[in-house]
Amino acid sequence: MISKKIPKERRVILKNADNPSYSNKITCYIKEGGYDVLKKSIKKKPEEIGEEVLKSGVRGRGGAGFPTGMKWKFLDRKSGKPIYLICNADESEPGTFKDRQIIHKDPHQLIEGMMISAYAIQAKQAFIYIRAEFFEGAKILNRAIAEAKAKGFCGENILGSGYSCDLVVHRGAGAYICGEETGLIESLEGKRPNPRIKPPYFPAVLGLYQCPTIVNNVETLCNVKHIMEMGGETFSKIGKPNNTGTRIWCVSGQVKNPGYFEFECGALTLGEMIYDVCGGLLPGRTLQAVIPGGSSAKILRADERFKGTHKDGTDFDWGIEDIPLDFDGPMAAGTMSGSGGIVVMDDTVDMVEAMANINAFYAHESCGQCTPCREGSLWMKKISSRMCSGDAREEDADLLLSVANQIEGRTICAFGEAAAWPTQSFVKKFRKDFLKKAKTQKRKKDSLQLI
Ligand SMILES: Cc1cc2nc3c(=O)[nH]c(=O)nc-3n(C[C@H](O)[C@H](O)[C@H](O)COP(=O)(O)O)c2cc1C
Numbered sequence: 001m002i003s004k005k006i007p008k009e010r011r012v013i014l015k016n017a018d019n020p021s022y023s024n025k026i027t028c029y030i031k032e033g034g035y036d037v038l039k040k041s042i043k044k045k046p047e048e049i050g051e052e053v054l055k056s057g058v059r060g061r062g063g064a065g066f067p068t069g070m071k072w073k074f075l076d077r078k079s080g081k082p083i084y085l086i087c088n089a090d091e092s093e094p095g096t097f098k099d100r101q102i103i104h105k106d107p108h109q110l111i112e113g114m115m116i117s118a119y120a121i122q123a124k125q126a127f128i129y130i131r132a133e134f135f136e137g138a139k140i141l142n143r144a145i146a147e148a149k150a151k152g153f154c155g156e157n158i159l160g161s162g163y164s165c166d167l168v169v170h171r172g173a174g175a176y177i178c179g180e181e182t183g184l185i186e187s188l189e190g191k192r193p194n195p196r197i198k199p200p201y202f203p204a205v206l207g208l209y210q211c212p213t214i215v216n217n218v219e220t221l222c223n224v225k226h227i228m229e230m231g232g233e234t235f236s237k238i239g240k241p242n243n244t245g246t247r248i249w250c251v252s253g254q255v256k257n258p259g260y261f262e263f264e265c266g267a268l269t270l271g272e273m274i275y276d277v278c279g280g281l282l283p284g285r286t287l288q289a290v291i292p293g294g295s296s297a298k299i300l301r302a303d304e305r306f307k308g309t310h311k312d313g314t315d316f317d318w319g320i321e322d323i324p325l326d327f328d329g330p331m332a333a334g335t336m337s338g339s340g341g342i343v344v345m346d347d348t349v350d351m352v353e354a355m356a357n358i359n360a361f362y363a364h365e366s367c368g369q370c371t372p373c374r375e376g377s378l379w380m381k382k383i384s385s386r387m388c389s390g391d392a393r394e395e396d397a398d399l400l401l402s403v404a405n406q407i408e409g410r411t412i413c414a415f416g417e418a419a420a421w422p423t424q425s426f427v428k429k430f431r432k433d434f435l436k437k438a439k440t441q442k443r444k445k446d447s448l449q450l451i
Pocket residue numbers: 059060061062063064065066068088089090091092093176177178179180181182215216217218220221413414415418
């Protein structure tokens with residue numbers, strides 16, 4: 001159990017999110033100094049903004065943690081084709097619920113971040129791709145964009161600068177794969193969201209309508225506003241090297257106080273988050289496992305030890321509670337911080353059922369282009385749901401592992417890994433539970449035959 005005093009939340013992106021006297025209207029945003037950073041940024045050279053973002057070290061908050069400044073550098077600016085900016089507001093990873101908070105509570109922060117980013121990459125057209133289920137979010141954004149356009153913060157001749165960029169909201173039709181950037185682009189083009197193969201289809205070179213395109217997550221684009229407000233250098237001092245800025249963590253599952261929390265990267269450990277910030281587990285329960293970065297991240301067992309050597313040569317030897325909450329900590333523990341969705345599971349969770357639930361999701365969401373993903377995810381679902389309906393077999397653990405191993409690394413997009421990693425990690429780390437299920441069910445069947 002953690003007892004040391006933990007740091008307080010550092011709310012940068014969510015500064016006003018839960019302030020009862022704050023609303024998502026433009027008047028409120030402007031009163032708080034909103035759009036002042038855009039006013040300053042639009043007077044700079046676009047490449048100066050890119051340099052600040054690079055200096056800040058900010059990494060994408062959508063899942064892969066790719067450095068944003070570097071992504072912007074890859075943009076093909078010489079092709080002469082139009083450049084597009086897309087905000088990924090699909091937020092489809094199970095366990096993740098941060099972007100919707102920003103959209104609902106502070107949409108102008110996103111619009112300001114997007115307009116600064118659009119200017120930096122010289123996009124004339126920007127999109128917010130929002131998942132179909134966020135109906136209310138789309139309404140809020142459309143209203144906020146109209147307010148921003150009326151005041152000259154986006155659209156034609158922004159703030160009299162001569163630079164114009166239109167911003168529109170595009171609603172998806174409800175598929176997880178639309179969160180994957182190339183699937184998203186296909187969907188935005190009005191097609192089925194079949195992800196594209198990389199290379200050659202890196203969006204920064206061949207993106208929307210085969211033009212250079214930057215796709216960034218909602219939280220990432222909000223960070224751009226704060227980077228330009230405080231300067232890249234100052235931003236890079238928040239958090240830790242290679243893990244700069246704050247991060248919004250979404251905690252769900254069996255803790256007393258689930259919710260979303262913003263902390264400096266690496267300011268606290270997974271144990272501090274569970275026991276101090278979220279009030280610990282429900283009475284009488286013990287921790288069994290944690291999924292640290294959305295359903296596609298590999299699960300961590302409560303009694304595992306994680307040993308290794310950091311890049312700087314120092315050794316680490318952690319229990320689950322010691323894992324630092326940043327990008328590199330979960331990675332060193334063999335998993336990932338992904339989309340920041342932390343799912344806590346206590347001793348009442350049936351691990352086979354939890355895995356079956358995840359498998360059913362991925363089987364449903366596979367776009368079907370690649371045989372290993374389409375067939376494999378379906379087989380993993382079939383086997384695990386059979387295990388949960390009274391017909392578990394002792395060979396199922398190995399069978400599941402074999403199917404998952406044949407998906408990983410053999411698909412067009414990273415959905416293949418997203419589907420394979422849960423099964424691989426659940427089976428490897430909870431093999432005993434899988435075998436126990438098979439043995440118990442066999443005993444039940446045998447005794448029924450005797451009756
Ligand atoms: C299967 C799959 C689903 C994804 N879903 C999302 C999502 O819902 N939201 C998101 O921002 N990124 C998602 N991503 C990551 C995007 O492809 C892309 O890396 C991200 O939007 C880039 O933004 P960032 O650099 O700001 O993180 C997903 C990736 C994969 C492979």
